[in-house]
Amino acid sequence: MLSDDAIAQLEANCAREPIQIPGAIQPHGFLIAFVERDGVVRHVSGNLSTFLAVTPENLIGQSVAVLRGELGASLKDAAEQLLAAADGPMHAGSINLLGASGLRERFELLLHRRGDLIIAELEPAAAPSQAQFASMYPVVNAFVSRIQAAQTVDAICATAAEEVKRLTGYGRVVTYSFDADGHGYVNAEVIDEGYESFLGLRFPASDIPTQARALYLSNRIRVIHDADYVPSPIVPAHDPDTSLPLDMSLCGLRSVSPVHLQYMRNMGTLASMSVSIIVEGRLWGLISCHHATPKPVSMHTRSACDVLGRMLSLQVEAKEANSDALRRLELRNIMVRMLSAMSDRDRLGIGLTRSYQPILEFARAGGAAVVYGADCDMAGATPAREVVVDIARWLFERGEREVFHTDSFPRIAPEFAASADVASGLLAISISERHPNYVMWFRPEVQRTVNWAGRPEKNADDLGRLSPRTSFTLWEEILRERSLAWQRAEIDAAAEMRTTVLSVVLRRAEELAELALELGRLNKELEAFSYSVSHDLRAPLRHIAGYAELLSEMEGDKLADRSARYLEHINEAAQFAGLLVDGLLTFSQMGRSALTMREVDVDALVQQVIRELAPDTQGRNIEWVIGELPNMYGDGSFLHLALRNLLSNAIKYTRTRQQARIEIGSSATDFEQVMYVKDNGVGFDPRFVGKLFGVFQRLHRMEDFEGTGIGLANVRRIVERHGGRVWAESEEGMSATFYLALPNAETAQALAKDETLPN
């Protein structure tokens, strides 16, 4: 066995073999090439005198008009008439010429133009041609009806194989199609007894070299009557004037490569015919016929097969175009559903993935994901979230800014091989020029057994020439880390979707910008409002309080008790309103001020607040029970305010107790720290717990416990600004416990990262 490099080298040599100028023909017919203008013969095949009563030496340099047929018409006349329109090889009917026997004999004539030459290929006519022409119509008619009824491409091919088998009598007729890598897959077969079945097998692309494929496109039908033939040379081999060999690209009799003949013999085939299936200008597949023994095929049969091949091509094209159109229509419908779901949602990703079914159906994917900024929304079977994000980054770093697709992702990016089970196939569209934002579809691994007709490897012979493989027995290959291939329609639809999503993203960004502008304006107004509330309302309140005080000082003695009490009420009311204004301002400031997050020593904070509240606790009997208080992550001055509110409440609502007991403690989970303040005060009715933290909500009568009703609202606002939560429990008349929970440093930082969208 040779090394891969050596094989590649030999294959490259093979692909360079000049098969279009073999300098010889197959000997079951003969060839005359003459100048179109004057009819002077430039080349003939060496076997000329086997068929005609003329030698090559006698004909070369002479006018082809000397070869006169029936009714006095010459070969030249026939050629002129028949080639008026067409360039390609055409069966020009039959012509009578003076045969080698000295009698007029009938030959089938195949003509084509090459440069300034007309190349005429002639074969002895096998049977009366009229009868065969007559039989063509029903054959074609029946074939057309059958393939129109066929539902699938495979069924159409099977019909064609049957028909060709019937027309030619070959022992094995198969049809095969080429995949994206050029491997042939046998999708239909009709065989006689004794012939090995190739159905479902794969033939490696290297079986047919590149230049042979190119010839299959221009020359749709090729026949080898007998693989053991002795080629008949072209004389002269080179044109005496131009020194060029005869270009036989379009010749039906063209001699084939010895490697190919060996390949046939290895396969146990001595006669073969292949008809090209051409779809949208590319070689889609072949009808390939084999026979164990040499087998001539008449020109008429070949013509019939050619017609069948063309009709098959058209039907395959129509079927593929049809299913493609259906798929595109389906994709479009799904896309419309997805886009409408998307525009209903605030977040692009959620919009796409919540409409779960459509996004998966869209590309017949197992999973889908939308990576947009810090969001990563997923649906179906996908790799883990962080892997999906890594894939987005990988795509971005690779410069994938439009559509990316592969059916073997782990082969391109081995670092993601661990996700091969769900992500062997990847289709992704970029939805941002500047950020790794992608919509992705994943297809699972489909482990496939590929049945090769023999191990797709070649060997070199003793002379270092590439020898065709000798084994055509089944060889199984298991393909891994592969998904089903993405269809062209799916890739195109993804590209179209990208354009649409981009426009939605753009529109949304504009809307957000407008919203932010509006919010900014509202915030400014609110700021101005609270400023004037605080400033302009405090002044008159101060005046009311001041003058009331002065009045009672100066006139106190002279005032009736009732008047004095009224004055006192005025003073109290003004002071209370002042407190309210202060509370409101604090409340509004808390919504606006930025938090300065750090580790706060809660224990020290509690001690400080207790000291600050000393005036309120004077003369009271309060037992402080302070548990272990770890640091909390937050804004120190805001936490101070919250704690001050909770502790002053505890002090306030235990006022009626002989012995007040206020307990401060804490607990922690993996992601948050909880702190509580528990008192043995009057508590509250648990039915109203929902109202407790609202602005201006009071659960006690004014004369029992003073207060503005804004303290707990402040606490809640502070805690919620930190991404935490507050709640309270109470046994009415016995105790109340207020809890506040803040995310710990780790959680808070993770949340903050999540909130900062890179765009």
Add this chain to the structure above:
Amino acid sequence: MLKPILLVEDNPKDLELTLLALERSQLANEVIVVRDGADALDCLLRRGAFESWLDGNPAVILLDLKLPKVDGLEVLRTIREHANLRSIPVVMLTSSQEESDLVQAYELGVNAYVVKPVSFPDFVAAISEIGVFWAVVNEPPPGSMRLLRDARQ
């Protein structure tokens, strides 16, 4: 020895209550009153109606934040930019505890920032403490006035 106080206050009620508070601390006679920011600057810079004003600076300026014509922060800025006035202690008296005002005032170099309490006894106590500290305890920079008069007379 008492040193003069320049009181800048536009609200007549606040003015009355402030003077009353100063009076109760035996500081009223040392007070020069102007009613807006422009007058305050004219007075300090000896301009316009205050051209023939006596030499010397007040020992302290009690400056209301919100003033007609030129507001308190602007007055403060001018004082701090002016070589002859820069060293005068300035106490900002205000109704507002709005943080941005506080921050700005400190950035402009205010010496103290007092939010006038709503309660009258607290108000009297606050004004009294300020007056006593700046006009009695504090030693003013050289060049401060020794004479006490109402600027409006």
